[in-house]
Amino acid sequence: MNAETKVCKNCKQNFTIEPEDFDFYKKIDVPPPTWCPECRDMRRGAWREGHTLHRNTCKLCGKSVISIHPAEDSFIVYCRDCWYSDKWDPMDYARDYDFNKPFFKQYRELMEAVPRPALTGTNIVNSDFSHACLSCKNCYFTFWSYFSENSQNSFLLLLSRNVYDSYVTDNSDHAYETLHCNRLYKVRFGYFADECLDSSFLFDCVGCSDCFGCVNIRKQKYCLFNKKLSKEEYLQQIKYWDLGSYKRLEEAKEKFRTLYLSVPHRYAHVINSYDVTGDIIRDSKNCKTCFSALDGVQNCKYVYFGGLNLKDSYDVSAGGDTSELLYEILGVTRSQNVSFSVGGGNLENIAYCDWAQNSRKLFGCMSLRNKKYCVLNKQYSKEEYEEIIPKIKKHMDEMPYMDKKGRVYKYGEFFPTELSAYPYNQSFAFTWNPKTKDEVLSEGWKWRDPHWRSYKISLESDNLPDHINDTPDTILNEVIGCAHKSECNEECTTAFRITAEELAFCRKMNIAIPRLCPNCRYTQRLKWRNGHHLYKRKCMCAGKIAKGPASRDLAERDKSQIVYTNATSHFHGENFCPNEFETTFPPEKPEIIYCKDCYNGEFL
Numbered sequence: 207m208n209a210e211t212k213v214c215k216n217c218k219q220n221f222t223i224e225p226e227d228f229d230f231y232k233k234i235d236v237p238p239p240t241w242c243p244e245c246r247d248m249r250r251g252a253w254r255e256g257h258t259l260h261r262n263t264c265k266l267c268g269k270s271v272i273s274i275h276p277a278e279d280s281f282i283v284y285c286r287d288c289w290y291s292d293k294w295d296p297m298d299y300a301r302d303y304d305f306n307k308p309f310f311k312q313y314r315e316l317m318e319a320v321p322r323p324a325l326t327g328t329n330i331v332n333s334d335f336s337h338a339c340l341s342c343k344n345c346y347f348t349f350w351s352y353f354s355e356n357s358q359n360s361f362l363l364l365l366s367r368n369v370y371d372s373y374v375t376d377n378s379d380h381a382y383e384t385l386h387c388n389r390l391y392k393v394r395f396g397y398f399a400d401e402c403l404d405s406s407f408l409f410d411c412v413g414c415s416d417c418f419g420c421v422n423i424r425k426q427k428y429c430l431f432n433k434k435l436s437k438e439e440y441l442q443q444i445k446y447w448d449l450g451s452y453k454r455l456e457e458a459k460e461k462f463r464t465l466y467l468s469v470p471h472r473y474a475h476v477i478n479s480y481d482v483t484g485d486i487i488r489d490s491k492n493c494k495t496c497f498s499a500l501d502g503v504q505n506c507k508y509v510y511f512g513g514l515n516l517k518d519s520y521d522v523s524a525g526g527d528t529s530e531l532l533y534e535i536l537g538v539t540r541s542q543n544v545s546f547s548v549g550g551g552n553l554e555n556i557a558y559c560d561w562a563q564n565s566r567k568l569f570g571c572m573s574l575r576n577k578k579y580c581v582l583n584k585q586y587s588k589e590e591y592e593e594i595i596p597k598i599k600k601h602m603d604e605m606p607y608m609d610k611k612g613r614v615y616k617y618g619e620f621f622p623t624e625l626s627a628y629p630y631n632q633s634f635a636f637t638w639n640p641k642t643k644d645e646v647l648s649e650g651w652k653w654r655d656p657h658w659r660s661y662k663i664s665l666e667s668d669n670l671p672d673h674i675n676d677t678p679d680t681i682l683n684e685v686i687g688c689a690h691k692s693e694c695n696e697e698c699t700t701a702f703r704i705t706a707e708e709l710a711f712c713r714k715m716n717i718a719i720p721r722l723c724p725n726c727r728y729t730q731r732l733k734w735r736n737g738h739h740l741y742k743r744k745c746m747c748a749g750k751i752a753k754g755p756a757s758r759d760l761a762e763r764d765k766s767q768i769v770y771t772n773a774t775s776h777f778h779g780e781n782f783c784p785n786e787f788e789t790t791f792p793p794e795k796p797e798i799i800y801c802k803d804c805y806n807g808e809f810l
């Protein structure tokens with residue numbers, strides 16, 4: 207079959223379905239998509255909660271709980287202990303399939319009937335404010351983390367401890383404000399840094415210790431803003447950069463950012479991988495248009511956070527862990543042949559399900575565990591199930607669901623965004639596809655304004671002590687005003703508290719008390735990485751120098767356009783580098799972007 211160009215039914219932009227894509231869709235017996243890959247990712251993300259927590263009451267045991275659902279939602283919410291218990295049976299909410307109304311309408315009705323978890327997670331110890339975690343202990347406001355402990359305000363930690371304000375950080379101890387890092391010890395403000403210790407402000411550094419404010423260095427020691435120093439010089443000069451002082455911390459951030467923009471960056475963070483396109487890919491092969499694909503991902507396309515031996519899958523958002531033949535899923539692990547589903551693990555031959563566990567042969571079910579041959583939570587025999595599924599698929603085509611904007615949803619489409627349990631601005635989708643309230647409402651999707659908060663700010667961030675050493679224990683009693691004052695589009699909570707553990711950590715690591723609430727810190731942290739769109743660009747290396755992209759076609763090399771001077775000679779001599787690539791760096795961004803060959807020649 208030849209490649210076909212389609213028009214996305216959501217954004218109206220063209221996208222291409224390649225012959226190998228058709229082969230995959232045929233293999234799992236689904237129709238080709240009608241939405242482009244990026245819109246499909248956004249639609250999936252809208253069906254999973256972000257990092258906003260609310261107060262609610264368990265409808266089973268009656269206790270007050272922290273929940274991903276506010277009390278005013280139309281859902282029945284159980285606390286984590288009750289939801290995972292045997293005190294209730296999801297099969298009690300079974301219903302017959304109604305061939306007189308669209309499938310997605312029936313599914314939403316089932317969602318409102320079946321109890322939902324206030325928070326999820328298993329083997330959780332002293333982590334009542336953490337969600338979607340596995341085997342975590344003493345964690346606070348930590349999400350989607352695994353086998354980690356003593357950490358706060360973080361997302362996707364793996365085998366880590368004593369990690370604060372971090373995002374996708376593995377095998378680390380005593381790390382603060384890190385993003386996409388692995389094997390750190392006593393590192394503050396590290397971005398794409400691996401195997402580093404006793405360092406601060408690192409970007410794309412590997413195997414470094416006692417370094418400060420460095421970019422693109424490897425196996426170095428005693429470097430200050432990329433300048434190699436003797437041990438004595440380093441120890442003397444580092445005294446000035448006392449990050450316990452907020453004033454000095456802000457100065458370091460500005461100087462580090464200036465250095466970051468003054469040197470070239472590799473077009474993509476790809477490590478030990480073959481035949482891949484995308485960004486942040488490690489130990490993977492044959493993966494196209496993948497982002498954050500880590501550790502054994504093979505033969506996949508359109509993966510957005512996937513790993514741990516994920517194979518032969520398309521359109522995966524936050525899934526994997528020895529899975530294969532996944533399609534249009536979010537948060538599914540250890541499963542095979544699962545499509546159009548959210549959450550769950552140990553599944554086989556599942557479609558259109560949410561929160562399923564240890565099950566197979568389910569269609570349109572909620573929260574089922576250890577079940578098979580079920581539709582809308584109703585039990586069928588094997589023969590009955592195999593007879594009704596083709597009829598349901600046909601019915602979905604003949605009586606499709608139509609949303610408020612007139613978008614049609616037949617079999618083969620993921621759940622409609624407007625039927626999600628979560629408002630768009632508090633979902634996964636908002637992180638990578640932020641929209642204003644007016645934009646969201648114009649799409650017919652839900653938006654949740656901040657709740658009225660009864661607390662009173664007792665200390666504005668401008669009035670915090672400059673140095674951590676001057677910060678008294680009484681700060682634990684203060685309600686601190688966020689510096690953004692909710693004037694951003696970052697789900698600002700307007701105020702926050704410092705926990706006792708956080709204060710002790712900041713003192714131990716000598717870090718000034720933050721001035722932003724955790725939500726705003728989270729959004730600011732993500733600005734150190736790019737989004738999920740690929741741009742076709744040319745290497746900016748122009749021989750002995752690097753020049754802006756607009757200068758490539760000029761006959762004269764205007765020195766005013768020189769943005770970097772190479773330290774080594776590259777394979778193309780004094781000519782422009784001929785290499786082209788796909789990168790997540792938009793052309794309008796100020797970074798200097800090199801191809802793999804020029805970057806390696808310059809820095810490795």
